[in-house]
Amino acid sequence: MSTEPCQKAADELRQSINEWVRASEATREFMVKIPWDITDEQDTVPPGYFGEMQQAFEQEKRARAKYIKANIALLDCMQRHGFID
């Protein structure tokens, strides 16, 4: 068990960041696929493509929300213990 007052909050933030990194990887896959030469003709996309894309972004959103919560928890902890103003 850690003796640092905010160690648990820091560990949770680290974990949530890493989860967010993994979740956002899936969205990057869709982002880089955008064809955006204005003169290009766009072929149709495979069935379920937009559904998959939205699912990936939803997962990223959940992971991001968890990261923000963990970030605020660490901030609060550090303020409580006088590590920051």
Next chain:
Amino acid sequence: MKGQAYYILDGVMRHIDEALRFYRPRLDPIPKGKNVSILIESNDFRRILLAGDFQIFAKKAILRFERHGGQFMGDGPCEDEKDRAMRAAQAWEIATEEVRRFMVDKPLEPEEAIEPKPPEYLEEMDAAFEREAKAREEYIAAMTAWFECEEGSS
């Protein structure tokens, strides 16, 4: 009408040449001064002109061409849907660029120091992601409408 179009576009040939040089990789080679009617009547060329650095001039030329009864060929039944999809795609691309700067590239190393971000940073990040989500929704809606239109008209 082609004669009129030639007349209108007489003064823009240097801009067309410039456009062709710039966009050469995207177009089949077109000999200078020849087959211009094919070129000016194509929607692709209209888009290319408007995407270039001489938009005001191109818009004027296009307007004059249309006022004199000229029509761009290739206006398919789904042209509006396609234009909307292209605009939505570009808007989404810009929005994703904004969120990328907030995204962490790789997992943190166990020994890596960690510091919480200030609330202002989180708010800014949230706003950027909100814009991205809206742009993505419009992109999906526009692309779906375009595909449905193409399917319905084929």
